[in-house]
Amino acid sequence: MRVKSKKVDLAEGDLTPMIDMAFQLIAFFMVLINFAQTESNDRVKLPSSQLVKPPEAPLEFPIILHVAQDGEVFLGGDSYTAETLRVGLNSEIAVIKAEGKSVKDANVVIRAHKDTAAGDVQEVIRVAQEVNLENFALRVKEDRS
Amino acid sequence: MKIRNREEAQATQLNMTSMIDIVFLLLIFFVMTFKIVELEGDFSVRMPLAGNDSVAMDSTELPLKLRMRADELGRLTSISLNEIDLGQDFDQLRGNVISLIGTSTPIEGDDGPEIEIDTDYNLRYEYVIRAITAVSGYKDGNEVVKLIEKIKFAKPRR
Numbered sequence: 001m002r003v004k005s006k007k008v009d010l011a012e013g014d015l016t017p018m019i020d021m022a023f024q025l026i027a028f029f030m031v032l033i034n035f036a037q038t039e040s041n042d043r044v045k046l047p048s049s050q051l052v053k054p055p056e057a058p059l060e061f062p063i064i065l066h067v068a069q070d071g072e073v074f075l076g077g078d079s080y081t082a083e084t085l086r087v088g089l090n091s092e093i094a095v096i097k098a099e100g101k102s103v104k105d106a107n108v109v110i111r112a113h114k115d116t117a118a119g120d121v122q123e124v125i126r127v128a129q130e131v132n133l134e135n136f137a138l139r140v141k142e143d144r145s
Numbered sequence: 146m147k148i149r150n151r152e153e154a155q156a157t158q159l160n161m162t163s164m165i166d167i168v169f170l171l172l173i174f175f176v177m178t179f180k181i182v183e184l185e186g187d188f189s190v191r192m193p194l195a196g197n198d199s200v201a202m203d204s205t206e207l208p209l210k211l212r213m214r215a216d217e218l219g220r221l222t223s224i225s226l227n228e229i230d231l232g233q234d235f236d237q238l239r240g241n242v243i244s245l246i247g248t249s250t251p252i253e254g255d256d257g258p259e260i261e262i263d264t265d266y267n268l269r270y271e272y273v274i275r276a277i278t279a280v281s282g283y284k285d286g287n288e289v290v291k292l293i294e295k296i297k298f299a300k301p302r303r
Contacts, residue, residue: 015161022168029175032182047271049278051289052186059187067270109187117219118273119266122301129194137187140274144184 071120215268263299
């Protein structure tokens, strides 16, 4: 009696190692995925410094200002110039005051592009100082070299 | 000759296709959303509005004055500390700061030395950060030795 050869079975390779690798890759990317991207802005490339270390505790009441290369300021998704920034800062301060805290407890985090004119950053600081904010954090990238 | 029933052997094999499809979809999703996290840190500076701060007025010691000049493209042309010209060398700036304030004991809090940074308007911010790095400390192995913690900016030059 003639038996047909099992050609169909030969065509099926062993998928186990591939699935193992695919799952390992998924696990790797899942662990490293960063959901906290709210603090970054595509138009800001931070300068770097060897002295800074990532903070151990998050800052209290951070007001994050992104300063793009052309001096445009981003605060909470809205775009301002140094002149109009006061409006945005006032609404942030209203939130802080509503929580029963003083303006002086707030921390202004300045994330400025490395090629921004220093004067633009100074203008931003000046506007913040005029609404009585006094704690500033100049954010930079950690340079480990 | 006995032929085994082929149906039985095939029934135990799972159909992997749909699972692999989903696995690859997930993989592609994670690869596309993946972004290397850059570690960031802060230079914390307390800068109240000038004139409001009586403590600064009481201070008998004048702040060190750091002047940074730029060309029209925003590149650094010269640094001077208390009118001493230092060229463009940030290491020399650090050396001068160390010799001016001494390294005996790092003073923390409000009593430490103060520096006022006066830059040309169009100087790139990167150079300001490098200057702040140079004056605020240096790395000794893995330890950071602090120099000046009180930094303020002069009025912006237009």
